[in-house]
Amino acid sequence: MDHFPSNWGKPRNENVDQYNTIPMHKSLPDGLSQSAYGPTTRTQQPLITGTSVIAFKYKDGIMMAADMLGSYGSLARFRDIQRLHPVGEKTIVGASGDLSDYQYIQHILDSVMTTEHCADDGHVLGTSNIYEYLWRVMYNRRSKFNPLWNSLIVGGIDKGERFLGYVDLRGTTYQTTTIATGFGSHLAQPILRKRVEGREDEITEEEAIAILEECMRVLFYRDARSLNKFQRGKITEAGLEISEPYSVSTEWGFAEGIRGYGA
Numbered sequence: 001m002d003h004f005p006s007n008w009g010k011p012r013n014e015n016v017d018q019y020n021t022i023p024m025h026k027s028l029p030d031g032l033s034q035s036a037y038g039p040t041t042r043t044q045q046p047l048i049t050g051t052s053v054i055a056f057k058y059k060d061g062i063m064m065a066a067d068m069l070g071s072y073g074s075l076a077r078f079r080d081i082q083r084l085h086p087v088g089e090k091t092i093v094g095a096s097g098d099l100s101d102y103q104y105i106q107h108i109l110d111s112v113m114t115t116e117h118c119a120d121d122g123h124v125l126g127t128s129n130i131y132e133y134l135w136r137v138m139y140n141r142r143s144k145f146n147p148l149w150n151s152l153i154v155g156g157i158d159k160g161e162r163f164l165g166y167v168d169l170r171g172t173t174y175q176t177t178t179i180a181t182g183f184g185s186h187l188a189q190p191i192l193r194k195r196v197e198g199r200e201d202e203i204t205e206e207e208a209i210a211i212l213e214e215c216m217r218v219l220f221y222r223d224a225r226s227l228n229k230f231q232r233g234k235i236t237e238a239g240l241e242i243s244e245p246y247s248v249s250t251e252w253g254f255a256e257g258i259r260g261y262g263a
Contacts, residue, residue, distance in 0.1 A: 046098035046149040048072055050083045051225045052184030053094035054215050055153045056192050057162045057177050057200040058208040061236035062155035065212050066094050067219075068245055069227035076227065084233045084242050088113060091127045091156035092233045092240055093134070096181040097169070098149035105148060108137065127156030127163040131173075139171025151181040156235045162200075180215075183223040188215040205234070217248045 048070045055064035070078030083102065085093045087109050095102040112133065116125050125133075131154040141147050147169040154165045165175040177200050178192035195211050196203065203211070212232060220228045228250060232243040 042146045043098070043101075043149060046101070048077060048099045049225070050081060050096055050099055050102070050182075051223055052180060052182035052188065052219055053083060053096050053151075053153050054178075054180040054184045054188045054192065054212065054219075055094065055155050055164055056179070056196045056208070056211070057164055058196070058203040058205065059201055060205060061157055061234065062092070062162055062164055063205075063208045063212055064092055064094050064153065064155050064233040064235075065216055065230055066096075067216065067227045067230040069225065069229070070099050071225045074224070079227060079229065080245075082231065082242075084231050085109070086240055086242060087130055088125060088156075089239055090158070090235055090237075091130050091154065092235055092242070093130070094153040094155070094181075094233070096151045101148040101150050105134070105137070105150065105152070109134075127154060127158040128165075130154060130156075131163070131165045131167070134167050135171060135173050138167050138169060142170050153179050153181060155233075156240070157237055160237070183225070184215070184219055187218055187222050191215050191218065213248045217250065220248070220250065 050070060051067065053064065053066040055062060057063075064084060066083040068079060068081050068083070069076055070081040078099075081099060083095050083099075085095070085102075085106050087093055093105070093109065095105065109130070113125065116123075134152055134154060138148060138150075138152070149169050151169070152167045154163070154167065156163050163175070164177065164179060165173060166179050166181075167173050178189065178196050180188045180192065191211070191214060209232070216228075216230050219226045228247045229245050230247075231245055234241045234243075
């Protein structure tokens with residue numbers, strides 16, 4: 001029996017390759033060949049996805065957070081997905097969107113950092129270098145009509161300065177004080193603009209954590225693809241730190257007065 005669904009319905013010569021371990025090709029009129037697996041295709045929409053990532057500057061550095069849910073459509077499929085990835089000693093990359101594409105991005109970032117380390121030339125890639133590299137990667141894939149279906153936030157300390165930038169699947173980029181992806185751009189961004197923008201040089205770490213948790217609480221209340229289990233990332237001159245998963249307190253008693261809730 002052929003256990004590979006991609007091969008079902010395709011003819012094969014069992015005398016040559018009984019278990020179909022070698023892809024068979026068919027000749028085309030112009031001398032080209034087409035794999036038995038069919039023509040090359042592109043991802044039309046993300047499959048397993050992660051929702052919002054939020055990040056902002058505060059007095060000592062950058063604060064970032066993302067929950068740990070991987071959604072398969074409306075199904076809460078995976079509940080332990082880490083979407084904050086450390087790159088080097090003072091950079092964190094957070095991602096929304098397709099999780100398999102994010103794993104690919106993690107792989108190429110780790111490869112770049114390994115190559116840089118092996119060069120041993122006294123130079124290290126800073127946050128701005130990683131940001132520009134991701135910008136080129138995302139735009140290159142977009143230009144091939146095979147985009148990586150992610151929205152990325154790159155935060156860190158670069159040459160003593162706080163750095164926070166955004167890159168999406170089209171290669172669109174910008175740098176600012178507060179960034180939120182996914183549903184967070186609608187629900188968390190107004191909170192960040194009100195409580196952070198213009199005050200980023202005076203917000204303490206304790207206040208930054210409180211703002212972060214308020215945003216994650218609102219997202220859990222209002223975003224159907226979120227989870228009350230998230231990680232918090234912090235980048236300062238001393239280095240980076242990604243917390244263990246934790247939750248925030250919630251209150252659902254008010255829902256009893258909402259028409260259409262429950263029975």
